Amino acid sequence: MQKNKKYQGRLVVVAAPSGAGKGTLLKHVREQLPNIAMTVSATTRKPRPGERHGVEYYFYTSEAFDRLIAEDALVEWAHVHGQRYGTLKSELDRVLVGDNIVIFELDVQGMRRIRAMYPDMISVFIAPPSMEELKQRLILRGTNAAEDVVLRTKNAEKEMEAQHEFDHIVVNDEVERASHELMVIICDS
Numbered sequence: 001m002q003k004n005k006k007y008q009g010r011l012v013v014v015a016a017p018s019g020a021g022k023g024t025l026l027k028h029v030r031e032q033l034p035n036i037a038m039t040v041s042a043t044t045r046k047p048r049p050g051e052r053h054g055v056e057y058y059f060y061t062s063e064a065f066d067r068l069i070a071e072d073a074l075v076e077w078a079h080v081h082g083q084r085y086g087t088l089k090s091e092l093d094r095v096l097v098g099d100n101i102v103i104f105e106l107d108v109q110g111m112r113r114i115r116a117m118y119p120d121m122i123s124v125f126i127a128p129p130s131m132e133e134l135k136q137r138l139i140l141r142g143t144n145a146a147e148d149v150v151l152r153t154k155n156a157e158k159e160m161e162a163q164h165e166f167d168h169i170v171v172n173d174e175v176e177r178a179s180h181e182l183m184v185i186i187c188d189s
């Protein structure tokens with residue numbers, strides 16, 4: 001594979017603090033737009049109930065993730081919430097075909113890395129209506145242990161500080177409205 005695989009189609013990076021509702025908004029958008037392709041990231045995080053290897057993520061042990069790094073199999077990777085997450089080169093090869101709109105769900109570090117490789121990409125930050133609401137959503141979601149909720153809330157404050165680096169900010173105050181706004185950005189930018 002070339003170091004920077006060329007792509008004529010549209011690349012979109014979507015980032016958000018944990019609990020901002022990025023997954024829900026993207027699910028709505030994918031239901032409306034047929035030609036969206038998304039990369040499946042590699043992670044050392046343990047699967048949540050119902051998550052499957054190769055669908056939500058490729059789940060790896062820390063040792064296996066070390067090997068991916070040593071083999072230069074990742075285009076970017078970052079420490080997020082005490083775990084490691086990264087984009088596999090093989091995933092880029094899979095999605096960068098035809099006229100797909102390619103969406104990457106990354107953290108801020110990943111966004112910077114992909115932007116350096118593909119300066120024409122579009123970046124969107126999904127923000128919660130307030131930090132209090134974000135914390136409530138994380139607790140209600142119930143998929144994270146209490147100490148993880150504390151860590152994710154703390155990290156959210158840092159991530160919110162980076163929102164000015166993005167081309168667009170979508171406030172997820174109401175799912176229908178926000179997903180429509182996100183869809184318009186993805187289609188028309």
Ligand code: 5GP
Pocket residue numbers: 015016017018041042045076077078080081085086087105106107109110111
């Ligand atoms: P979660 O554990 O809630 O699924 O995801 C935690 C965070 O990791 C999210 O903010 C998500 O965007 C980020 N993330 C997921 N995949 C990647 C990736 O491939 N690279 C980077 N840099 N961050 C990722």
